[in-house]
Amino acid sequence: MIRFEHLSYRYPGADATILQDLSFEIAEGEFLLVMGPSGAGKSTLLRCLNGLVPHFYGGTVSGEVLVDGRDPVALGPRGMADLVGFVLQDPEAQFVVDRVEDELAFALENQGLPPILMRKRVEEALDQINIAHLRHRSVSTLSGGERQRVAIAAVMTLQPRVLVLDEPTSQLDPQAAEEVLDTLVKLNQDLGLTIILSEHRLERVVQYVDRILYFSGNGQRPILGEPRQVLSQVELTPPLITLAKALDWSPIPLTIKEGRRFARKAARHRPDGNKAPEATPPSQRRNDQPPVLISVKGLGFSYNGHPALQDLSLDVRRGEFVALMGRNGAGKTTLLKQLVGLLRPDQGRVQIVAPTSGAAMDTRKASVEEIIQYVGYVPQNPNALLFNDTVRQELDFTRHGHGLPPGEYEGLLDTLGLTEYASHYPRDLSVGERQRVALASILVAEPQVLLLDEPTRGLDYQQKASLVAFLQRERARGRTIIMATHDVELVANCADRVILLGDGQVVVDGPTRQVMSESLVFASQINKLFRDPALLTVEDALSLYATDAS
Amino acid sequence: MFHTLTWVLWLVAAVVPAFIMRNPLYLALLLGATWLLYTTLGRTTPMGSSWGSFVKLGVFLFALAIPFNALSIHIGQIVLFHLPESWPIIGGPITLEAVIAGAVSGLALLTILVVFAAFNAVVDHYQLLRATPSFLFQAGVVISIAITFVPQMVISAREIRQAQRIRGHRFRGLRDLLPLVIPLLANSLERSIQLAETMEARGFGSAVSLPSRRRALLSQLGLLAALVGVLVGLSLLAFYPQARVWAWLLVAIGVIGMLAFFAFHGRQVKRTRYRRQSWHAPDTVVAVASAISLAIVIVVRLTAPDTFFYSPYPPNSLLPAFDPLVGVALLLLVMPVLVAPRGAAREASNSEPAARDMEHVA
Numbered sequence: 001m002i003r004f005e006h007l008s009y010r011y012p013g014a015d016a017t018i019l020q021d022l023s024f025e026i027a028e029g030e031f032l033l034v035m036g037p038s039g040a041g042k043s044t045l046l047r048c049l050n051g052l053v054p055h056f057y058g059g060t061v062s063g064e065v066l067v068d069g070r071d072p073v074a075l076g077p078r079g080m081a082d083l084v085g086f087v088l089q090d091p092e093a094q095f096v097v098d099r100v101e102d103e104l105a106f107a108l109e110n111q112g113l114p115p116i117l118m119r120k121r122v123e124e125a126l127d128q129i130n131i132a133h134l135r136h137r138s139v140s141t142l143s144g145g146e147r148q149r150v151a152i153a154a155v156m157t158l159q160p161r162v163l164v165l166d167e168p169t170s171q172l173d174p175q176a177a178e179e180v181l182d183t184l185v186k187l188n189q190d191l192g193l194t195i196i197l198s199e200h201r202l203e204r205v206v207q208y209v210d211r212i213l214y215f216s217g218n219g220q221r222p223i224l225g226e227p228r229q230v231l232s233q234v235e236l237t238p239p240l241i242t243l244a245k246a247l248d249w250s251p252i253p254l255t256i257k258e259g260r261r262f263a264r265k266a267a268r269h270r271p272d273g274n275k276a277p278e279a280t281p282p283s284q285r286r287n288d289q290p291p292v293l294i295s296v297k298g299l300g301f302s303y304n305g306h307p308a309l310q311d312l313s314l315d316v317r318r319g320e321f322v323a324l325m326g327r328n329g330a331g332k333t334t335l336l337k338q339l340v341g342l343l344r345p346d347q348g349r350v351q352i353v354a355p356t357s358g359a360a361m362d363t364r365k366a367s368v369e370e371i372i373q374y375v376g377y378v379p380q381n382p383n384a385l386l387f388n389d390t391v392r393q394e395l396d397f398t399r400h401g402h403g404l405p406p407g408e409y410e411g412l413l414d415t416l417g418l419t420e421y422a423s424h425y426p427r428d429l430s431v432g433e434r435q436r437v438a439l440a441s442i443l444v445a446e447p448q449v450l451l452l453d454e455p456t457r458g459l460d461y462q463q464k465a466s467l468v469a470f471l472q473r474e475r476a477r478g479r480t481i482i483m484a485t486h487d488v489e490l491v492a493n494c495a496d497r498v499i500l501l502g503d504g505q506v507v508v509d510g511p512t513r514q515v516m517s518e519s520l521v522f523a524s525q526i527n528k529l530f531r532d533p534a535l536l537t538v539e540d541a542l543s544l545y546a547t548d549a550s
Numbered sequence: 551m552f553h554t555l556t557w558v559l560w561l562v563a564a565v566v567p568a569f570i571m572r573n574p575l576y577l578a579l580l581l582g583a584t585w586l587l588y589t590t591l592g593r594t595t596p597m598g599s600s601w602g603s604f605v606k607l608g609v610f611l612f613a614l615a616i617p618f619n620a621l622s623i624h625i626g627q628i629v630l631f632h633l634p635e636s637w638p639i640i641g642g643p644i645t646l647e648a649v650i651a652g653a654v655s656g657l658a659l660l661t662i663l664v665v666f667a668a669f670n671a672v673v674d675h676y677q678l679l680r681a682t683p684s685f686l687f688q689a690g691v692v693i694s695i696a697i698t699f700v701p702q703m704v705i706s707a708r709e710i711r712q713a714q715r716i717r718g719h720r721f722r723g724l725r726d727l728l729p730l731v732i733p734l735l736a737n738s739l740e741r742s743i744q745l746a747e748t749m750e751a752r753g754f755g756s757a758v759s760l761p762s763r764r765r766a767l768l769s770q771l772g773l774l775a776a777l778v779g780v781l782v783g784l785s786l787l788a789f790y791p792q793a794r795v796w797a798w799l800l801v802a803i804g805v806i807g808m809l810a811f812f813a814f815h816g817r818q819v820k821r822t823r824y825r826r827q828s829w830h831a832p833d834t835v836v837a838v839a840s841a842i843s844l845a846i847v848i849v850v851r852l853t854a855p856d857t858f859f860y861s862p863y864p865p866n867s868l869l870p871a872f873d874p875l876v877g878v879a880l881l882l883l884v885m886p887v888l889v890a891p892r893g894a895a896r897e898a899s900n901s902e903p904a905a906r907d908m909e910h911v912a
Contacts, residue, residue, distance in 0.1 A: 050751055052747055052750065052751060055750075056746075056747060056750060077750040077751050077753075078750065078753050078754075078755060080751075081751060081752055081753030082753065084751075085751075086747075086748065086751035086752075087748075088744055088747065088748055089744075090741070090744055092702055092741065093740075093741035093742075093744040093745050093748075094744065094745065094748045095698050095745075096691065096694060096695055096698065096745070096749060096754075097676070097694050097698065098676070098694070098697060098698045099676055102676060102680075102824065105824030106752065106754075107752035107753055107754075108822075108824060109821055109822055109823060109824055110752065110753045110754050110755070110821065111753055112821055112822050113822055114822060115822060115823065115824060118822065118824045119824075122824070139698065140698070140701040140702070151748075154752070155751070155752060158752070158753070337712075340716055342712050342715070342716065368715055368716065369718060369720070372716055372717075372718055376716075377716045379709065379712070379713050379716075381709060383733060383736070383737055383740075384706070384709040384710045384712075384713040384733060385710075385713045385714070385717070385733070386733065387728070387729055387732040387733040387736070397717065397719070397729070398717040398718065400718075401714075401717045401718025401719045401720075402717075402718040403718070427736055441717065442716075442717070445717075445718070
């Protein structure tokens with residue numbers, strides 16, 4: 001179906017080739033996963049398939065690509081549109097028309113198909129992607145997952161034989177990502193459509209894909225092969241596979257179901273001498289506890305009559321690392337904005353206690369400027385923050401806003417791994433680096449309490465791991481952190497308290513181990529694998545079983 | 551319920567009298583006809599919700615026009631009261647005539663707004679965009695994208711504003727807007743590039759076949775000649791009224807040349823329309839009624855220009871004149887209400903019933 005022959009490509013103005021002498025074939029009906037760190041050439045490879053590279057980007061190509069006998073380099077994206085469907089990362093930026101049905105027809109109108117055929121194709125695409133109920137909706141009212149499915153349907157109307165998706169779920173929360181990936185699996189299995197997908201969320205798709213193409217970056221040749229074979233050579237993988245490799249489980253389990261078999265065997269041979277870490281922390285006496293920094297009492301808030309938070313109460317003490325979890329629309333972001341004074345309570349009150357003086361500020365009376373002396377908030381989208389010419393100016397801007405003199409940032413930039421980018425234009429950096437610049441530009445004001453909103457969205461495993469390391473260090477230094485996230489593994493690795501929100505109310509509030517082991521949805525992979533409240537992370541499991549394995 | 555073209559014709563037939571008439575009786579008749587149209591057909595459509603704000607604006611302008619005129623124009627015999635002469639502009643007698651004249655101007659503004667509000671309620675802007683002729687389709691796509699972009703821009707702007715505030719930035723002067731404007735622009739540009747990619751990947755632009763260089767040049771020269779013809783014709787009309795016939799002839803030839811150019815260009819675009827609206831018998835009825843109404847108004851305007859004119863100031867009478875023919879013309883504008891299929895309003899909210907959808911497929 002698709003054949004690469006000695007393909008090399010260099011972006012205009014770049015020193016090195018990003019794709020170097022690639023030769024391989026993709027069979028018809030194959031589901032190929034393209035993975036690897038950001039910037040390693042995944043997107044470039046995908047864009048070669050429909051001619052966006054080099055027609056849209058310029059640059060120099062050598063070698064040949066053939067898709068079903070057609071040459072995208074010669075024909076360009078317009079000539080490939082009916083053969084290769086292409087879906088991008090950002091669900092916001094792919095729509096020409098505001099109404100779902102018309103958006104689906106857009107590509108067909110461009111091809112000049114007769115109206116009767118168009119009607120048939122649109123109906124079929126609506127059914128294939130299962131979005132017939134959205135047909136009259138306006139795109140701006142759809143959720144992220146629905147938008148991505150509409151984007152897929154909009155290319156399916158052309159009845160392509162190959163579907164290419166460039167990180168279609170990286171901007172989505174896990175539930176929405178699941179919707180999109182399930183759709184792809186269905187298209188591949190029911191229609192035999194050839195699918196080429198680049199994706200960070202391996203744990204969702206790895207059991208369905210036929211082969212994996214791994215770009216390691218650093219100019220090394222990509223690896224292509226069966227999932228198990230490739231994953232055994234790759235360093236950063238989902239916890240299940242990391243653990244399987246560490247304990248030499250073979251063949252490598254791709255799903256929890258497969259992993260359970262090994263886990264049960266391991267549990268039987270569990271060495272008695274090694275006790276699992278305490279499931280619940282020893283209870284402390286009340287007056288030993290550090291002081292309360294944030295106190296929320298009976299908080300209620302609604303957006304234009306839609307209640308977002310209802311009668312919510314919680315206290316956060318100094319040095320705690322709290323994870324706010326819950327489905328979309330449960331009120332996580334609203335709560336964070338309440339804590340930093342961007343939103344004010346309709347009912348109840350939010351108090352911020354100044355750690356030095358112990359004076360309490362009511363957010364209804366204090367201004368945002370006063371609150372941000374103590375509370376820093378990193379919004380979901382780092383692009384909302386960054387606008388200066390260099391990373392250093394970005395940090396200066398925050399210092400200035402806080403009325404502080406420009407400082408030395410070497411320490412901060414170093415811990416975030418940004419030293420080499422200090423004089424780069426922040427928007428040129430990768431998603432993970434941008435996220436860290438945003439973090440730096442809030443931390444530079446030294447807030448006592450740090451609020452994070454979905455800090456791992458769009459990050460690959462490498463970037464996630466470095467964020468986890470950074471957050472663990474910050475917690476050790478005694479900074480109070482409250483983080484809204486969907487990322488169960490991140491919570492398992494960092495947080496010591498989980499607050500589960502539902503419908504704007506606190507559903508569960510307790511230590512991470514306890515909450516996770518009692519929940520099926522909000523449990524980490526390792527926890528699901530062993531069904532043991534003592535084991536949440538790979539490190540937990542390894543500390544218990546390492547001697548066993550040796 | 552009706553074809554978009556039918557509604558456009560109706561809009562023209564309703565807006566022209568609203569613009570040229572100052573007679574309160576005609577205006578009230580037109581207002582009444584439009585109001586009836588909205589209450590029977592427009593109320594239940596999704597776009598109908600914007601009606602209220604249009605009407606509010608109209609009523610506000612109406613209420614503003616009365617004191618404005620009454621205080622600034624001091625002509626008339628029926629004096630209501632006096633303001634001290636020493637007050638600039640507003641000083642002097644306040645007359646009933648000036649009050650009435652103000653009310654009539656306000657009524658005209660209100661009528662224009664209500665006509666557009668009713669049109670807006672029965673035709674949504676996507677239908678209108680679909681109706682753009684094919685030589686303009688690129689412009690149509692640009693407008694469509696802009697409409698799709700706006701809600702995203704608003705959300706994005708709010709996000710950025712909040713993000714900069716929590717970095718301690720205060721928006722006070724114009725210069726302080728930079729931290730808002732730069733990321734907003736950068737975000738929009740990044741999105742535009744992505745959108746361009748997806749459009750390209752979906753074959754946008756492949757529908758335009760480029761004519762040969764010579765034919766393209768010829769057609770452009772033709773358009774230039776046509777434009778020059780229209781220009782010369784119009785200047786002849788203005789400066790040499792005796793050469794009237796020749797001037798009109800030139801204008802006519804120019805306009806025909808332009809239409810030919812557009813038709814030629816439209817044919818270059820090999821693009822089809824999804825879900826063409828179909829033209830039914832009621833469309834013909836409404837279109838003919840609108841055309842007759844418009845023709846009567848234009849003919850009356852050309853033959854007896856004073857008919858639409860109304861001034862309450864002496865020596866004129868306070869009572870406006872009324873020509874039954876014009877009244878009939880305006881009443882023809884209620885035609886959509888009379889011939890609309892039953893349940894049309896309900897249907898409009900769903901753009902087309904599902905049953906008819908399936909027929910088309912078969």
